[in-house]
Amino acid sequence: MSAKPTKNLLFFTEKLLDWNFYKNKREMPWKFEKDPYKIWLSEIILQQTRVEQGTDYYNKFIKKYPTIQKLANAKESEVFKMWEGLGYYTRCKNLIATAKFISDNLQGVFPNTFEDIILLKGIGPYTASAIASFAYNLPYAVVDGNVMRVLSRFFGISTPIDSTEGKKIFNELAMQLLDKKSPALYNQAIMDFGATVCKPMIPACTNCCLSSKCVALKEEKINEYPVKAKRIEKKHRWFYYIIIEHNKTFYIQHRTKKDIWQHLSEFFLIEKENEVDINTILKTQEFISLVDGKYSLIDMSAQYSQVLTHQKINSFFIHVALHKKTPTEPNMYLDKKIISKLAFPKIITQFFNESKMWKAKD
Numbered sequence: 630m631s632a633k634p635t636k637n638l639l640f641f642t643e644k645l646l647d648w649n650f651y652k653n654k655r656e657m658p659w660k661f662e663k664d665p666y667k668i669w670l671s672e673i674i675l676q677q678t679r680v681e682q683g684t685d686y687y688n689k690f691i692k693k694y695p696t697i698q699k700l701a702n703a704k705e706s707e708v709f710k711m712w713e714g715l716g717y718y719t720r721c722k723n724l725i726a727t728a729k730f731i732s733d734n735l736q737g738v739f740p741n742t743f744e745d746i747i748l749l750k751g752i753g754p755y756t757a758s759a760i761a762s763f764a765y766n767l768p769y770a771v772v773d774g775n776v777m778r779v780l781s782r783f784f785g786i787s788t789p790i791d792s793t794e795g796k797k798i799f800n801e802l803a804m805q806l807l808d809k810k811s812p813a814l815y816n817q818a819i820m821d822f823g824a825t826v827c828k829p830m831i832p833a834c835t836n837c838c839l840s841s842k843c844v845a846l847k848e849e850k851i852n853e854y855p856v857k858a859k860r861i862e863k864k865h866r867w868f869y870y871i872i873i874e875h876n877k878t879f880y881i882q883h884r885t886k887k888d889i890w891q892h893l894s895e896f897f898l899i900e901k902e903n904e905v906d907i908n909t910i911l912k913t914q915e916f917i918s919l920v921d922g923k924y925s926l927i928d929m930s931a932q933y934s935q936v937l938t939h940q941k942i943n944s945f946f947i948h949v950a951l952h953k954k955t956p957t958e959p960n961m962y963l964d965k966k967i968i969s970k971l972a973f974p975k976i977i978t979q980f981f982n983e984s985k986m987w988k989a990k991d
């Protein structure tokens with residue numbers, strides 16, 4: 630089916646709410662929360678993050694910054710450090726910017742209409758609907774990948790979810806299905822249903838309250854829904870991190886360019902389009918001008934990888950000891966105690982945690 634469905638709408642909503650009432654046991658610290666700040670924080674943390682991982686971060690953030698003012702007044706580097714490991718750092722940047730905006734311009738009070746909420750930096754239709762419905766019980770349906778998966782399977786909608794037409798169909802259908810008297814309850818129900826019953830890989834069809842009228846189940850096409858138009862080819866990037874050591878201090882730089890991991894710290898980086906051997910790296914002009922003289926090659930790590938939405942980062946860490954500190958950048962050399970307070974990309978924290986090469990330096 631490629632048009633918006635007209636049958637079984639009421640059945641869907643009623644069965645979903647029944648399931649929610651009798652069977653939904655999912656617990657999360659932000660569930661039934663009415664404070665828009667806490668709802669916003671949980672939603673931003675959960676974008677691209679599993680609930681199990683997000684819960685720890687949510688609890689940590691709420692403990693440290695119980696109000697939006699506390700977050701707005703926090704040191705940016707401290708917030709980035711708290712965010713470390715969650716990835717997608719633009720979320721953190723927007724979180725800080727929006728907290729400051731609300732604190733400076735709205736007397737610290739979160740807006741209470743969908744139209745005003747969606748104007749805030751880093752907040753799209755999904756998050757605005759979640760905040761508007763959960764905090765203020767306003768009738769806006771949440772539509773994300775989970776919701777589209779449930780709807781596309783149950784109604785057998787084959788219009789690609791990433792097409793303009795698909796977005797329109799799923800948004801309109803979601804609004805039709807929404808229980809306008811209890812939007813918060815309905816939205817939480819469909820999110821929980823997608824996460825615990827109509828799961829991406831192995832949905833629990835045999836125990837599903839919607840199975841009697843589910844098109845995907847009837848047609849035995851569960852794995853064909855949702856349909857996506859484009860498959861995104863991931864770009865491979867090769868990051869050669871040089872751990873430059875001098876007198877128990879290490880060269881650390883800050884990522885300032887508009888690229889992944891902006892605002893985070895890292896070792897000296899030489900990026901290549903393809904995998905190259907270590908000698909090629911040590912002969913690059915960037916490396917030669919940085920070390921500016923004699924050095925000893927200590928070690929090289931195994932390959933580390935991090936998969937992002939549109940790219941895969943492949944990294945190696947090359948440890949060299951300088952015989953004398955680089956005169957041009959003397960302030961970039963930090964000891965391990967200071968380094969532990971900085972926020973790094975996940976691939977580097979993974980290296981810190983796993984590599985004997987780094988641990989041996991303690």
Ligand code: SF4
Nearest residue numbers: 827832834837840843
């Ligand atoms: S029957 Fe299976 S595919 Fe259909 S809605 Fe239920 S869990 Fe999802």
